[in-house]
Amino acid sequence: MAEEKIEGIVLKETAMGEKDKRLVVLAKDIGKITVSAKGAKSAKSKLSAPAQLFSYSSFVVYKNRNFYNAYQGDIIEAFYAIRQDIEKFAYASFICELTEKAIPDEMESNDVLRITLITFAVLAQTNFEPRLAAIIFEIKLLDILGLISGGENCSDCGNKIENGFFNARMGGVICQNCAAKKPGSYPLLEGARMAIDYVIKNDGKNIFGFRLSAEVLEQLEKFITIYVREHLCGDIKSLKFLKNFRVQNECL
Ligand SMILES: [Zn+2]
Numbered sequence: 415m416a417e418e419k420i421e422g423i424v425l426k427e428t429a430m431g432e433k434d435k436r437l438v439v440l441a442k443d444i445g446k447i448t449v450s451a452k453g454a455k456s457a458k459s460k461l462s463a464p465a466q467l468f469s470y471s472s473f474v475v476y477k478n479r480n481f482y483n484a485y486q487g488d489i490i491e492a493f494y495a496i497r498q499d500i501e502k503f504a505y506a507s508f509i510c511e512l513t514e515k516a517i518p519d520e521m522e523s524n525d526v527l528r529i530t531l532i533t534f535a536v537l538a539q540t541n542f543e544p545r546l547a548a549i550i551f552e553i554k555l556l557d558i559l560g561l562i563s564g565g566e567n568c569s570d571c572g573n574k575i576e577n578g579f580f581n582a583r584m585g586g587v588i589c590q591n592c593a594a595k596k597p598g599s600y601p602l603l604e605g606a607r608m609a610i611d612y613v614i615k616n617d618g619k620n621i622f623g624f625r626l627s628a629e630v631l632e633q634l635e636k637f638i639t640i641y642v643r644e645h646l647c648g649d650i651k652s653l654k655f656l657k658n659f660r661v662q663n664e665c666l
Pocket of ligand 1: 569571
């Protein structure tokens with residue numbers, strides 16, 4: 415068993431008995447790992463704060479086969495503001511669940527880690543709409559994983575797009591000609607096409623450099639949700655919560 419220091423973001427926490435937690439951590443240079451945090455449920459434990467969901471923390475761990483046992487930890491960034499706002503909390507939970515399901519164990523995923531940290535910073539430190547922040551995160555995640563192409567050229571024939579269509583099975587944005595031949599194609603609002611293209615062509619904080627009208631946001635969310643379901647993972651529990659959350663809000 416070798417001692418090592420790791421740092422990463424806590425994507426999931428599960429209670430193990432009365433005192434302990436099992437964490438899923440997206441760790442820098444390592445990827446997604448499972449970390450056992452003994453005593454982390456106790457408020458007195460040094461692992462209590464760093465082992466919380468959404469925290470970006472450093473841990474001193476012993477590695478035993480594929481299992482990491484943490485016995486010391488420090489918070490690098492807690493993103494406390496996310497925990498204080500139910501909407502931010504809901505979208506950050508969704509981002510964690512999606513990331514956890516989308517990437518395989520122990521495959522270096524520093525680009526995904528970086529974009530998760532940037533999205534959490536946007537959620538915690540700004541008034542950027544959490545719903546749009548989550549959609550932008552999803553598009554960038556699909557882009558990093560090589561699962562979606564930009565919105566300027568058709569992802570089927572490669573021709574420049576004039577009237578964009580969306581097809582979840584054909585790599586996202588396609589042209590009118592291809593759409594006529596492919597079942598499951600839907601007309602895409604110009605703003606939604608430009609948003610997909612913008613997120614794919616930009617990087618870092620810049621990807622949050624736009625806003626959308628309610629109509630475009632609604633369509634983009636619908637299509638990206640279908641796309642994520644088709645290419646990344648089936649059911650995401652937090653989506654149900656988000657849906658209920660929005661229905662409640664719209665009724666207020
Ligand atoms: Zn085409």
